Every structure is written in structure tokens, then in C-alpha cells.
Amino acid sequence: MIIQSSLKNCFQLSHVLRIPTAGLKCAAKGGLILQSVSNDVYQNLAIEDWIHDNMNLENRQVLFLWRNSPVVVIGRHQNPWQECNLKVMRQNNIKLARRRSGGGTVYHDLGNINLTFFTSKKKYERMENLKLVVSALKALRPQLDVVATGRYDLLLNRDFKISGTAAKLGRTAAYHHCTLLCCADKLLLSSVLKSPYKGIKSNATPSVPALVKNLFEEDSTLSCEMLMGAISAEYATHHQIDHCIIPINPADEMQFPGINIKTKELQTWEWIYGKTPKFSISTCFNMIYKQSCLEVKVYMEVKYGKIEVCSIELPQQWLPPDLCDELKKNLIGSKFCPSEITAVTSALLRTGPQDYELHNKWNLLCEKVIMLM
Ligand SMILES: Nc1ncnc2c1ncn2[C@@H]1O[C@H](COP(=O)(O)OC(=O)CCCC[C@@H]2CCSS2)[C@@H](O)[C@H]1O
Numbered sequence: 001m002i003i004q005s006s007l008k009n010c011f012q013l014s015h016v017l018r019i020p021t022a023g024l025k026c027a028a029k030g031g032l033i034l035q036s037v038s039n040d041v042y043q044n045l046a047i048e049d050w051i052h053d054n055m056n057l058e059n060r061q062v063l064f065l066w067r068n069s070p071v072v073v074i075g076r077h078q079n080p081w082q083e084c085n086l087k088v089m090r091q092n093n094i095k096l097a098r099r100r101s102g103g104g105t106v107y108h109d110l111g112n113i114n115l116t117f118f119t120s121k122k123k124y125e126r127m128e129n130l131k132l133v134v135s136a137l138k139a140l141r142p143q144l145d146v147v148a149t150g151r152y153d154l155l156l157n158r159d160f161k162i163s164g165t166a167a168k169l170g171r172t173a174a175y176h177h178c179t180l181l182c183c184a185d186k187l188l189l190s191s192v193l194k195s196p197y198k199g200i201k202s203n204a205t206p207s208v209p210a211l212v213k214n215l216f217e218e219d220s221t222l223s224c225e226m227l228m229g230a231i232s233a234e235y236a237t238h239h240q241i242d243h244c245i246i247p248i249n250p251a252d253e254m255q256f257p258g259i260n261i262k263t264k265e266l267q268t269w270e271w272i273y274g275k276t277p278k279f280s281i282s283t284c285f286n287m288i289y290k291q292s293c294l295e296v297k298v299y300m301e302v303k304y305g306k307i308e309v310c311s312i313e314l315p316q317q318w319l320p321p322d323l324c325d326e327l328k329k330n331l332i333g334s335k336f337c338p339s340e341i342t343a344v345t346s347a348l349l350r351t352g353p354q355d356y357e358l359h360n361k362w363n364l365l366c367e368k369v370i371m372l373m
Pocket residue numbers: 073099103104105106107108112114115161162163164165166177178179180181189193206207208209210211212
């Protein structure tokens with residue numbers, strides 16, 4: 001594998017990537033292989049957007065290789081509360097990202113490779129790309145049993161998923177991106193992709209869970225570097241271009257004008273959580289107070305990630321209705337998010353009942369409501 005830092009024998013990157021303005025059209029044709037120097041998911045997703053929006057892909061195909069630090073990546077139309085365990089993610093410092101393509105939820109870490117195939121909309125062909133990946137794997141290890149399925153997964157030994165696919169089709173440009181599991185943390189993968197939240201109803205796209213395997217489990221001599229080298233070599237042969245991988249820095253505003261705004265947007269709460277399709281949650285929990293247990297029923301409707309409707313049912317004799325109403329009133333309009341609800345309830349508790357027992361009961365109720373998020 002040749003990683004070109006000098007860009008000798010490669011297209012001049014600045015020339016190739018610059019936005020085509022009225023007078024400046026990117027002249028270079030053929031294929032291009034880029035690899036991100038960043039492991040930041042938001043930067044890498046932003047580069048995908050940037051290439052999609054700014055590069056002239058009419059006569060050029062681009063393969064972009066990238067890896068991320070631990071993150072769960074949900075599809076454009078998904079509900080993170082339905083798809084993953086946000087508590088476990090917070091505890092393990094695993095980020096959450098929403099991508100612009102549709103489809104299901106996947107887990108990434110440095111043991112997972114991402115491949116993005118950019119083409120014009122006309123040349124967009126997912127099966128061709130997956131066949132290229134299969135050929136690359138076969139070239140590296142002929143004994144591997146890897147096949148592409150009708151839903152564009154790659155399966156190892158018939159039963160185990162090693163790659164998942166999603167795509168974005170623009171007006172003229174398109175990209176198909178897929179994962180490839182080399183040696184990701186499977187324990188974390190399965191624990192973060194299990195939602196503990198019950199009673200959610202929505203029209204969000206559900207994921208299709210599968211048994212997964214790392215290629216490393218089949219052959220422990222394989223590494224991400226070898227896999228990326230083999231895939232880029234296959235891509236170069238297929239497109240009759242030099243096998244050179246151009247490293248790119250997705251924080252380079254000079255090279256990618258406007259990239260930092262794109263990165264910031266992908267990091268906002270409004271994009272990650274706020275784009276969740278409207279949903280409702282109908283659940284109940286038990287509260288133990290002074291050796292007695294009572295059941296609390298909660299119903300909420302959440303739109304743009306914010307609580308729109310809220311009802312909390314609990315015995316009147318336990319907590320005066322006006323206190324419960326006060327809590328509901330303050331929850332409406334707040335983000336369905338533990339840090340925001342903690343701030344809201346802490347402010348309420350400061351001005352709330354001075355009576356020691358009522359204060360404790362109210363505090364307990366607030367804590368339980370926060371745990372739903
Ligand atoms: N990294 C990875 N690779 C392959 N399969 C995975 C991975 N993580 C989880 N899974 C399994 O796939 C299902 C979800 O399958 P489902 O088919 O619902 O979704 C997908 O495959 C989406 C792939 C998106 C690829 C993009 C490429 C760049 S950014 S993300 C999940 O429940 C697990 O069982």
C-alpha cells in the first residue's frame with residue numbers, strides 16, 4: 001500500500017478537491033482514493049457531505065476510507081432511545097452520531113473500517129462496490145467465505161454479518177457507504193445496541209439485528225491496515241488508476257471550505273436527537289418509599305426531541321396533585337434528555353416544598369423520571 005504524503009504521482013489534491021466555481025472545473029478524471037487522518041466521526045461524516053456537495057463526480061469516482069473512535073451511528077430516520085443504550089454509552093464514553101443516509105444502527109471503533117464509494121447518481125451501484133470488497137478479501141485470503149446478500153450486507157460463513165450498508169442519493173451525486181468489521185469490540189457492540197427503554201411507539205426506521213463476527217476471528221493475522229490496503233488495491237485495479245492513497249485532514253478549512261460548519265452541525269443536539277421522528281413513550285416504574293412500593297405511570301409525546309405531552313399518574317395521597325402538575329408543566333417544552341431534565345427539576349426543587357417529607361418524595365419522583373431518558 002502506498003500512502004502518498006507528497007502527492008507525487010497523484011493528482012494535486014488541492015486542485016482536485018477545490019469547489020468547482022463558475023470558471024473552475026475539476027479537470028482530473030478517473031478514480032481517487034482518500035483516507036481520513038481523523039478518527040472523529042463528526043469530522044468524517046462532514047467530509048462525506050462535503051465531497052457529496054462540492055466535488056464534481058460526473059467523470060470521477062472516489063473511495064474514502066475512514067475509521068472512528070468508539071461511536072454508535074444511527075440512520076437518518078431513527079430513534080436513538082429505541083436503538084441503543086444511551087446510559088451505557090455515557091458510562092463508556094461512546095459517542096452518538098446521526099448520519100445523513102438511511103438504514104439501521106451500527107457500532108464503530110478502530111477495529112471497524114468504513115468505506116464510502118462516491119459516484120454520480122447514474123453510476124451508483126452498491127452490488128458492484130460490495131463485489132469489489134469481496135474480491136479484495138479473496139485476494140488477501142482466498143479461503144474466506146464472504147458473500148454479499150440481497151440487502152447489501154456482507155456475510156462471513158453464511159451466518160455472520162461483517163458489513164452493513166447505507167446510501168445517500170442526491171440530485172446528481174450519490175454515495176454508498178459500508179462498514180467492515182475487522183477486530184471491533186463485540187462485547188461493547190452488543191451491549192450498546194440493546195435499548196433498555198420500554199413502551200416507545202414511533203414510525204422511525206427500525207434496525208435489523210444480526211449475528212456479527214470480526215474478520216480477525218476467522219484469521220488472526222488480518223489487520224485493518226491490510227484490509228484497507230487490499231480494498232484500495234482492488235479499487236485502483238478496477239478503475240485503472242495508480243494505487244495511491246491520499247491522506248486528507250477533515251479539519252482543513254483551506255482544503256475543504258465550509259467543512260467546520262458541517263462538522264459542528266453534525267454535533268448539535270438538534271441534529272443528533274432533535275431529528276428523531278415524533279414518538280410516544282408509555283411506561284411505568286415502581287418507587288419504594290419508607291418500605292412501601294407504589295406504581296407510577298408515565299406517558300409522554302416527544303417531537304423534535306422535546307416533550308410535547310406529559311402525564312404522570314400516581315396516588316393522590318402520596319403527592320399532592322398540584323406538585324405533580326408543577327412537574328408536568330415544567331417537563332413540557334424541555335428536551336427529552338437527562339441533563340436538561342436534571343437542570344429543570346433541580347431548579348424546581350430549590351423553589352419547591354419546604355416540607356422535608358414532600359421534598360424527598362418529589363426528589364425521588366424527579367430522579368425516576370430522569371432515569372427514563
Ligand atoms: N460495524 C458493524 N458492521 C456490521 N454490522 C454491524 C456493525 N455494528 C452493528 N452491526 C449489526 O448490524 C445491525 C444493524 O443492521 P441494519 O441493517 O439495520 O443497519 C446497517 O447495517 C446500517 C449500516 C450503516 C453503514 C454506515 C457506513 C458508514 S457510517 S454507518 C446491528 O443490530 C448489528 O447486529
